Amino acid sequence: MTWRTKPLSLILETAEKRGLKRQLGAFDLTMLGIGAVIGTGIFVLTAVAANKAGPGMMWSFVIAAVVCLLTALIYAEIASMVPVSGSAYTYTYAVLGEVVAWMVGWALILEYAVAAGAVAVGWSGYINGFLQSIGHALPVALTAGPADTVTLADGTKAAGAFNLLAFLVSVFVTGILVVGTSHSARFTAVLVLVKVIALTVFIVIALPAVNAVHFEPMLPNGWGTPLSGTGVLGAAASIFFAYVGFDAVSTAAEETRNPNRNIPIGLIGSLIVCTVFYLLVAYAATGAVGAQPGGALSESKEPLAFVLRELGWPQVGNWVAAAAIVALPSVVLMMMFGQTRILFTMARDGLMPARFAKVHPRFHTPHVVTLVTGVVVALFAGVFPVGALADISNSGTLFAFFVVALGVMILRRTQPDHPRVFRTPLLSIVGPLAMAGCLLLFVSLGAYTIKLFFLWAIAGLVIYWLYGRRHSHLANGTH
Numbered sequence: 001m002t003w004r005t006k007p008l009s010l011i012l013e014t015a016e017k018r019g020l021k022r023q024l025g026a027f028d029l030t031m032l033g034i035g036a037v038i039g040t041g042i043f044v045l046t047a048v049a050a051n052k053a054g055p056g057m058m059w060s061f062v063i064a065a066v067v068c069l070l071t072a073l074i075y076a077e078i079a080s081m082v083p084v085s086g087s088a089y090t091y092t093y094a095v096l097g098e099v100v101a102w103m104v105g106w107a108l109i110l111e112y113a114v115a116a117g118a119v120a121v122g123w124s125g126y127i128n129g130f131l132q133s134i135g136h137a138l139p140v141a142l143t144a145g146p147a148d149t150v151t152l153a154d155g156t157k158a159a160g161a162f163n164l165l166a167f168l169v170s171v172f173v174t175g176i177l178v179v180g181t182s183h184s185a186r187f188t189a190v191l192v193l194v195k196v197i198a199l200t201v202f203i204v205i206a207l208p209a210v211n212a213v214h215f216e217p218m219l220p221n222g223w224g225t226p227l228s229g230t231g232v233l234g235a236a237a238s239i240f241f242a243y244v245g246f247d248a249v250s251t252a253a254e255e256t257r258n259p260n261r262n263i264p265i266g267l268i269g270s271l272i273v274c275t276v277f278y279l280l281v282a283y284a285a286t287g288a289v290g291a292q293p294g295g296a297l298s299e300s301k302e303p304l305a306f307v308l309r310e311l312g313w314p315q316v317g318n319w320v321a322a323a324a325i326v327a328l329p330s331v332v333l334m335m336m337f338g339q340t341r342i343l344f345t346m347a348r349d350g351l352m353p354a355r356f357a358k359v360h361p362r363f364h365t366p367h368v369v370t371l372v373t374g375v376v377v378a379l380f381a382g383v384f385p386v387g388a389l390a391d392i393s394n395s396g397t398l399f400a401f402f403v404v405a406l407g408v409m410i411l412r413r414t415q416p417d418h419p420r421v422f423r424t425p426l427l428s429i430v431g432p433l434a435m436a437g438c439l440l441l442f443v444s445l446g447a448y449t450i451k452l453f454f455l456w457a458i459a460g461l462v463i464y465w466l467y468g469r470r471h472s473h474l475a476n477g478t479h
Helices: 008-017 026-037 040-081 087-095 098-133 164-179 181-209 231-243 259-289 303-310 314-327 329-348 367-383 389-414 427-443 447-471
Strands: 149-151 157-159
Touching: 026 181, 026 259, 026 329, 040 231, 040 259, 040 303, 040 389, 040 427, 087 098, 087 329, 087 389, 098 164, 098 314, 098 329, 098 367, 098 389, 098 447, 164 329, 164 367, 181 259, 181 303, 181 314, 181 329, 231 259, 231 389, 231 427, 259 303, 303 314, 314 329, 329 367, 389 427, 389 447
Parallel strands: none
Antiparallel strands: 149 157
């Protein structure tokens, strides 16, 4: 039966037999979490949020943060119970069965692989702008994919052919991930420091310039309605992308020392740090120059640098843009890291090709699946525009978060005596609130994005029926 579940004891036993090297501590995980979260969302989507909600985007950041904090509390409990790779996919397998687990794993491809490609494309926009400013611009054809356009200096638009720099940064990150997890963690820690310094400088300069008049009207597009993709809720659904990535911490559980203690610290700690930064940045940006839909901030491709230039700090604005150029690859790294660990675990269960579960004898990393993921992400980044990719990525994430919340509530009833180093406080309240929040943001993504998600889900069910169902180790007794 495709509804068969994989017992927690069997999941842990499989991980011990065919696991990865444990080498990450609480600090490493917190840095990985911050590295995954702070990125394209805050450096780019601030403008998108301003266009959808105006100054009301402050509420959008709060709504998205609350949903993520509720979900993080739930993730912390299940991750401490099942400290193995696979994140929401593994947890779902243990509670709701194989077919739902497959769908969660399939949805997480939207979260990680699509997001990695989107961030790589966003990064290429920054670096292409920098190269153009110093007189070393690439040919227009190599600055965007064939479905994208580039705005030239005279205001006209030209079609691209292949986004070379987005492709190359994806290849570079793939190489780092193959070499080793500890190297990835140290690389990420350095880039996290760069991003935190850049955001701190922005806050210090912009916060004193806040003027109450810039918050009027507070809700120019109202709160928004389901399927509209506008207003405060529409902006919250988009801004959710700015928080996506904290759950990637749980995908590193199998490579973590003392995971029962360190995973909850990494999950909750990284999200709290990022939330504080986001709220301060959103407040400072809105109050300093205004954020009305159709205004200058909402049209900017580099909103934080734009604010600093408007305040008379052009050089510092350029430095913040440079920080984005230097630091955004860490987000690509964490998105790809999460994707490879989920596919690795699915392969270990027989639902993906067995070669995906091979571990490099020297680097102790799942090198085959890392290389495959890297090639796919690199080609994706080289060909497709960023467009609505953030919203598409969010659809997969919100689905996974909803299922995990449901699963943890079920586990409390079906396995109340299983050891729980971390227990979600007030789960009977936190769980339903997290599920309701995920559902609210999902329907606020807009009808087009929801349609794409369901088409993706149908494709996933077909692949499961043709391959995963027949090759499942649990079904064949070969686990």
